[in-house]
Amino acid sequence: MANALIQLHGLTKHYQMGSTIVRALDGVDLTINQGEFVSITGQSGSGKSTMMHLLGCLDRPTAGQYILDGQVVSSMLDSQLAAVRNQKIGFVFQTFNLIQRTPAIDNVSVPLFYGRRGNTRERAMRALERVSLDKRATHKPSELSGGERQRVAIARAIVNEPKIILADEPTGNLDTRTGTQIMKIFHELNASGVTVILVTHEMDVAVQAKRVIRMRDGKIVEDKPVDESVRKELLGAHANVEAAIAAAQKTAPATTSQSDKPPPPIARPVEA
Ligand SMILES: Nc1ncnc2c1ncn2[C@@H]1O[C@H](COP(=O)(O)OP(=O)(O)O)[C@@H](O)[C@H]1O
Ligand SMILES: [Mg+2]
Numbered sequence: 001m002a003n004a005l006i007q008l009h010g011l012t013k014h015y016q017m018g019s020t021i022v023r024a025l026d027g028v029d030l031t032i033n034q035g036e037f038v039s040i041t042g043q044s045g046s047g048k049s050t051m052m053h054l055l056g057c058l059d060r061p062t063a064g065q066y067i068l069d070g071q072v073v074s075s076m077l078d079s080q081l082a083a084v085r086n087q088k089i090g091f092v093f094q095t096f097n098l099i100q101r102t103p104a105i106d107n108v109s110v111p112l113f114y115g116r117r118g119n120t121r122e123r124a125m126r127a128l129e130r131v132s133l134d135k136r137a138t139h140k141p142s143e144l145s146g147g148e149r150q151r152v153a154i155a156r157a158i159v160n161e162p163k164i165i166l167a168d169e170p171t172g173n174l175d176t177r178t179g180t181q182i183m184k185i186f187h188e189l190n191a192s193g194v195t196v197i198l199v200t201h202e203m204d205v206a207v208q209a210k211r212v213i214r215m216r217d218g219k220i221v222e223d224k225p226v227d228e229s230v231r232k233e234l235l236g237a238h239a240n241v242e243a244a245i246a247a248a249q250k251t252a253p254a255t256t257s258q259s260d261k262p263p264p265p266i267a268r269p270v271e272a
Contacts, residue, residue: 005195006032006055010064011074013050014217022266024050026218027064032197034163037190039198039206042215046198049168051215055197056089056166057081069163078236086115090157094169096149098141099155104128105137108155115160127155131185147178158194163190167198171205183208209270 013025025047032038040048053059054066057073060081067073073084090111108124117123128134131151139216143151150170157165167186171179183205188198200206206224212234214222224230 004031004067005034005069006030006034007067009067011061011066012063013047013054013059014050014062023218025054025061028218028220030213030220030223032195034195035190037186037198037210038197038213039200039209039211040213041199041201041203041206043201047218047222048201048215050218052166052197052199054170055164056091057085057216058134084112086160088163090154090160090162090165092150092157092165092167092170094155096141096146096153096173098149098152100141101154102135103138103140104144104152104155107141107152108159111156111160111261117160123159124155127159127261128152128190130158145178146174147181148197150174150248151185152162154182154189155224158189164195164197166194170202171197171200171202181195184220203234203237207234 008028008030011025011028011030012023015022015024028051040051044047050059053063057068057076061074065072065075068084069086069088073081076084099110105121105124105128109120111130112120112123125134125137126148128137131154132149133148133155136144136148136152137217139148141152144152154165154170156253157167170186171182174182186196186198187208196209198205198209206212207230209226211223211225212230224233
């Protein structure tokens with residue numbers, strides 16, 4: 001597998017919460033090749049963000065192996081992980097995570113300082129050009145729209161020319177039209193050879209990738225390439241689920257459960 005960029009073998013992340021163990025990631029095997037465009041979907045709590053943190057070398061697994069670009073990163077020291085992160089990975093978050101009182105160009109430059117790269121301003125400007133925001137280089141985040149802020153964040157993510165972009169719900173805080181513009185940028189980056197991995201719980205966003213992975217309870221429960229028929233099928237299934245939820249909400253009182261498991265049987269009257 002010459003072009004396997006990411007290889008996970010039994011990747012596991014457990015959290016000890018008092019006497020219970022939360023299996024946030026439960027033995028995941030996965031290969032992602034150089035140049036893929038993958039979305040990871042699943043309900044809240046299914047392990048998507050945990051997966052992104054591990055893929056992004058922001059966290060270490062409890063067990064299992066992560067090989068990134070031929071290097072076993074799962075056993076690296078923090079300082080080595082930081083270097084890998086800076087060289088190979090760009091992050092985009094739902095909430096943009098920009099430094100507020102700082103012009104766009106300086107936000108974009110931040111990874112260059114960590115990487116001790118030269119020509120800082122020129123590189124940052126080039127990254128802003130790639131997201132068509134060079135004309136807003138001196139604007140602070142507060143002077144930009146949500147979509148523009150996310151474009152600054154993407155410029156920051158690509159300024160070091162990473163092999164991988166990891167985006168966790170990048171369109172979650174944006175309206176549909178702006179979200180579509182952001183997705184267009186990810187498509188362009190992918191077309192230029194960057195591997196894009198995107199977490200979203202919105203199926204209409206997920207199906208824009210070339211491969212959709214669905215998670216549940218810390219495991220991968222579905223993994224398929226997206227062609228036109230699969231896109232229709234996934235969107236249709238999603239529409240059915242949405243319709244069923246809407247119908248259930250009309251007839252039943254609202255519940256706060258985020259899980260799709262049935263509630264436990266009630267053995268005795270529940271106190272209010
Ligand atoms: N730092 C943590 N400590 C304890 N439990 C956590 C922690 N982070 C995540 N979890 C738990 O792991 C599970 C997966 O979480 P997460 O990866 O954030 O899911 P998602 O992004 O799909 O909503 C959830 O049950 C969550 O409560
Ligand atoms: Mg999450």
